[in-house]
Amino acid sequence: MFDCERTQLWTRTLGEREADPDRAAREYLREHLRRLRERAGLAAEQIRNAYPSFGWVRRGNRFDVLWERVDLLLGPSYPLTAAEAFVLGSALLVQELGVGLAGMPGGEAGLRATQEWKDALAARIHQETDRAPSPAELKNPAEEYILLAMEDALRVLALKRARSLALFSWQGPRGEALHLLEDEGLRRHFGELVGELAYSQEWDVAEVGRVLAQRTLAAPASLPADWTVDGLKVAAVLRAARTLLVEERRRRLSRPTLVQDRLLYTTGEPFSRGESEVFWTCFDALRVIDRELRDVDALLRASGRPRLMAQGVVDVDDASRLASHLKTQDWIPVDARVHLSEVPGLLAQLGGAALYRKDPSVPLRELIQNAADAIRARRVLEGRDAEWGTITVRVGRDSHGRWIEVADTGLGMTERVLTRHLLDVGRSYWMSEEMRRDHPGLSSSGFHPTGRFGVGFFSVFMWGDRLRVASRPLKGQATQVLEFDNGLGAHPILRPAQRGEPLDEAGTCIRVWLAREQDWEQMLLDRSDQWDHWSESEERITFGELLGRVCPTLDVTLELEERPGQAVTVLKANDWLTLESTRLLRRIGNTARGVNTALMEFLAPMVRPVMAENGQCVGRICIASGSMQRWAGMSVLTAGGMRARYSREFTGALLATTDVVTRDDAEPLAMREDLARWASEQARLWEKYQLNFEGYELHKRLDIGLAVLSCGGEPGELPIGYRAGTSLTLATLQEFVAERDEVTLVDGAERAVRKHAELVVIPCHEAGHAAAGRLLAHLPELIGVYLAKAWGASIQEVVDNVQIFEKEWNPTDGRKRRTWVFQRPEVPRFH
16 A cells, blocks of 8 residues: 555545445546556656656655645545546656656657757857857757756647646557556546646646636546546646645755644754754745645635635744744844835836936837847748848827837737736746747747847836737737736736737737827937037937937838828838948938038948958948047947947947847947958058048048057058157058167157157047057057067067056156057077
């Protein structure tokens, strides 16, 4: 006799009894549950052999412990039929075997051939590196990712194959087929429900109620007709029994007892001051158990099912009271952790001005970004063209005021994504296990979402508290609508789409009503994001121009509909690659002021593509002087096609990546070698170009030469410094140092140190902020290339012999200057 057979639950459901009219049927279920338990042990051994990397070991007595726990949770009179007890026991055994069943019979090798494993591996690498993995990384992954990916893939497979888990079979020693559920009739009748119930623990409570509320199985012909199985009731019992999984990791906790309708946990030895963290770990575990039991109780009450005897944990809401059961020695537990009293207000701040400052165009950027990600994902899943898909921005007014709407032809959202992931702050759907389950192959395709912080959607509440989200999922026909009438301070409403609201195809449409007309006016003011002093000369731009500024390098066609049914194309997918240079600069910069229009025409011939090693164009830019940059603001780094920040180094658009939610910090995709090639081409162009704009001499080409040098390019005949009042090119610098064993370079204005004829002045500050930073940090390497040629030495020898310090060269100047002293390396002599 197994231990579980001594419990009240066994006795009143499956146990032997006198004068039992259903004795044969009861014995039939009882014996097959015993056999299932034996077969589960054999299956566990099969799983261990198939997955040696995991070392899964089935605990021989845990089924008995789980069954006893169920007995405690139910109490002495909870109504369960013998068939429900059989299904409950079967599901507990399948649950014990875990996700290993989902990966059988192929084992590790078979699992690694599945799309689920490829997606899980790509997701793990993506999470660690914040980029899509390369084909080489997917083909030969690091060992650290392999096991994690296997576990993730098995969970996804278990969810997909839940109904078939109890139908598992394997080959016996004589080649015969062995099944978990040995009897074919029981297997056919109960198998799918057992597997689904076993894995329903991975669902949230609402999903359990939604899926299983109507899952009631009639008894098979071999059993009494009133032995039906209520799926929701059994699922609730299984979920409550799962509390053991939390509890057993806390070895200090005793086996609980039932006090009225609460579980009472105690400990034998008190927690000393040095064991305070162990106490708090137990405290947190009991809170998890209490929350689970309360959720189960609410589910049963709402569905009209009988409630469990155990509905919570004694004194878990107060740490000091709990200490009367989990005793402490020489200290008093006080739960003084951080509490969030006003969650809606915090979320509004996280998604609003506190995070994004007061830029009213941020919600527009975030909505377009999310729409673009959904379209890119659909392109991959359906094998669409790289420029397929459209985002339509509509503006209008109604009885609620002015509104802005962003619609896309992307993946759309299921009800679960609408109600869970869309509103889950800090957790992106694109990085979730649910996404991999919903869209196999997307993670391993190289898809890299621009939005991955789970915060951007909340920026819409910067505009107002009223919004409507209508979405039709890719694999569904119905359009669902999620409505907010009072922002985050009230519960949203989910409803089916009404007349005029259903979407014609998969995608999402989000409309937000602006609470303040000044937000609209502020968005349409043309001012440089870079220089505050331009704010006094603000001029209006059109909404179409605003869209171009927000997403200048977008790879999705963007349309604007200001009048119903009259959409105008603002930009076509990837048109920035071929757009005439003047039009590209006009899209980026401040077009209202006449001086900037003239500057665009002046600089446009200099705009050239920046090509990566793989042949991808990662920018279209030109070098301009610092004065031009201050004037125009015609430069932008974009992440996912969306404006990230301005740059003071170049004019044009450069693709970038960002790892901050505000996108005000971004790093170019172009590698140093890519920029060096582009910068050398710029130097050749500027050597021939007339450097005169409206009568203004541009620093004798100096800042352009320094910008080329800072990128690692060849400045050619462009000046990069001074000596004794005369401009200096790299060629003349090499001539100067060739006959010297030492050369001193200083940063700063040339006039202050002109009397030191031996000094070479490299005015790094002339090159603009970022270029100046690179020059100051890397000048030994940048200049060392040319000094090595002049001295006939290696670059490394020159760099190793440089001294760097700060020195005051002119007492009347009153400032110390960065100084580099290069010494000719000793050349070995051979006799």
